[in-house]
Amino acid sequence: MRSVEQMIEELKAAKGLEPADLVLLHAKLVMLHTEEIIEGCLYIKNGRIVSLQERHCLPAAEQFDCQGRYVLPGLIDAHVHIEPTLLTPEALAAVIVPLGTTTMLVDGMEMGNVAGTAGVEALMQNALREGLNYNLWLQVPSRVPSAPGLETTGGELGLDEVKGLLEQAYSVSVGELDPSKVLSLRKDYLEKVLMAQRMGKISNGHAAGLKWDELNVYACAGLQDDHECLEYEELLQRLRLGLRVMIREGSAERNLEALLGGVLKDRLPLDELMFCTDDKHVNDIYHEGHINYMVNKAIALGVPPIKAIKMATLNTAKHFRMDHLIGSVAPGRWADLIVTEDLARIDPVHVFFHGRHVAENGRMLASIAQPDYPQELRRTIRLSTHFSGGQFKVASAAASDSVKVRVIHLYPNQIVNFGSVETLQAVDGEIKADANRDILKLAVVERYGRTGDVGVGFVKGFGLKSGALACSVAHDHHNIVVVGSNDEDMELAVRTIERHQGGFAAVDGGVVQGVLALPIGGLMSDLGAEEVIEQLEHLNEVVKMMGCRLRSPFMALSFISLPTVPELGMTDKGLVDVKSHSIIPVLI
The missing domain is CATH 3.20.20.140 (Metal-dependent hydrolases)
Structure with a gap:
């Protein structure tokens, strides 16, 4: 919070009565309120912009030469x-x-x-x-x-x-x-x-x-x-x-x-x-x-x-x-600024935050605070002791017959979906996924140790030929959502998420093919950006090899469970009709 003493220091710097902390020289200032560009310099005190001038005319402790580049907020x-x-x-x-x-x-x-x-x-x-x-x-x-x-x-x-x-x-x-x-x-x-x-x-x-x-x-x-x-x-x-x-x-x-x-x-x-x-x-x-x-x-x-x-x-x-x-680039605002060569394409050469030079040519210059999260946020995956792959079974009243089921269809590059009615075969009283038609089994497993509920249905659009994918990022409840061609791989994928206390997992043929652990709330990694990017890209390549054609398969998986975006969602309670805000049967 800004104190009156700080404000007085800033006003004195604006009046030239005491030095500003920093002046940016030879800048093309992008003035958004008037949608114009003016050449000049910009003075900063206590992390705030205090004055804009056509030429360098006020005292400043430090100078930074923008070399004729554009300065924008x-x-x-x-x-x-x-x-x-x-x-x-x-x-x-x-x-x-x-x-x-x-x-x-x-x-x-x-x-x-x-x-x-x-x-x-x-x-x-x-x-x-x-x-x-x-x-x-x-x-x-x-x-x-x-x-x-x-x-x-x-x-x-x-x-x-x-x-x-x-x-x-x-x-x-x-x-x-x-x-x-x-x-x-x-x-x-x-x-x-x-x-x-x-x-x-x-x-x-x-x-x-x-x-x-x-x-x-x-x-x-x-x-x-x-x-x-x-x-x-x-x-x-x-x-x-x-x-x-x-x-x-x-x-x-x-x-x-x-x-x-x-x-x-x-x-x-x-x-x-x-x-x-x-x-x-x-x-x-x-x-x-x-x-x-x-x-x-x-x-x-x-x-x-x-x-x-x-x-x-x-x-x-x-x-x-x-x-x-x-x-905006105006007095009284935080000196959060971008310096860029061209306005036709914003590729920052320099970035200032609260008047400090924090990034240059795509890399951080300033030190970054280290994360500190309580241990209770690192132990949030608590599966029921009764959980098993048998809970993924979708039973049919008929021992062997064609059965009509409601299926969630994905739209490419969107989180909304639409529902359709498809025919699947019941074998020995159980309705199986049909990977050849891209109709996979979808389940959401309650992960907080409260109910042990498992919701099960079907989804089309992932394209997996075999195996299963699971993640603990599942909007908005963040139970474990899993999609797969068979119950055994689906169970192993969920168990893998439990072992890592959150994350993404790919399983095929009873073997864990790849994992990205997300132990903070089951949502975030405690690793740095480069390590997470490397692991995620490897995992996406693994999933691609399993037949999935989605650009961001785990993002799609995390949204399929959302019960507030049309038309259908899947939660641990079952298949949700978003418009009627109710649980509806998978079988017709």
Whole structure:
């Protein structure tokens, strides 16, 4: 928090009465409020910008020569879950900060579902520590659990817990609230929106699949944005009703090209649009980029560079009522800055965070804080003593016959899915997967030691020819989700996750082919970024050899269990019809 003594020091530096800490010389300053570029210099005191001048005319303790390069504000991820990157916030810094991301607005629902308030606070403790090298602010989880009665979670956040987190200085909003809570007029969830309003904070949306009439109700409740648009018409409807849109480009959800294509064609204004990754594995960030990747892709599609930069900075800062702190190159804002050769493609040469030079030419210069997570977050996988592969059996009343079953179908590069009815054969009273038709068995195993429940169904779209995949990152309940061609490999995959206390596993022919351990909450690795990337890419190659054709197989697997995104989801309780918010039978 800024003290009045610090403010006075900064004002004195702005007046030239005492030296600034640093001056950036020979810069092309990107002025987002007026959408122009001016040549000059920039003075920093106590980590804040204090003055912009056409020439070097104020005293400064240190100088940094930008050599005629462009200086723009650090980029902002408008909505992200850190845990699906598979890294701790500390390890993530080495990947995103050199790419120019200096602010992450994080919905902590993943850790909340695993360990409640204690899990969220453990994640956010880094926001209060020196050495993280980017701003970490919290979108307070609004739905832990996401689907009460339809899933088992390790933690719960009620009204009191949400209120306590909202009151923290590191909180900026109530996190994404799915439509079922609003359309069913659930008072306990609507009260969370009102609490945020009373504190001067916003409420984030999650309006997947909503049509016009439902969207009117949703907007009326006070939700203020949505990151679930897949098609341009959805984006247009949300903007018409006053909902800002976060355009998402994650590992399993690729929406930018379709959405911006329509925006550019219809020449819509861009001021209500932002960028977010939502869920993106670290290897995709490493190879593609982060928010800078989205800015560059938008520019390549025809968005003017300054407007694309605004979508990644000032638009987001204004939406979250934080533009007095971040989002522009202007006095009083944090000196979170990118120095780049060209505006047509944002490849940061230098990155400053709170006035410190923290990255250069794609590598960190500053030291990174070391993670420190409590031991209880490292022992969260507790399978029932009664768990066995026999629980994956899908019984048929007929000893041998054709049986109709409901199957979850994956859409490529999206987290939404659709349901279909398929015919499978029952052999000796058991319905088997049919890998030749890409119809695999899907199961979710309760992992908190509470019920021992196992939900079982079928899925199409993974393409596995044999074996099984399992992971403990399973939105939003984070039980163990497993897909496979046979029960034996599926059981071994789940046991492998238990042995490592979380992670991804690939099994084929009774042999573990590859593992990425995620022991922190069953969600994050305690290794550095390079080691995680290497292990994940090896695992993805193994899965490809098993016949899977998905670009991000474990990201797809983690979303197939989501009971709040249309049409179907799978939890430890069974197959979920998202629209009716109910468990439905697999067999017809």
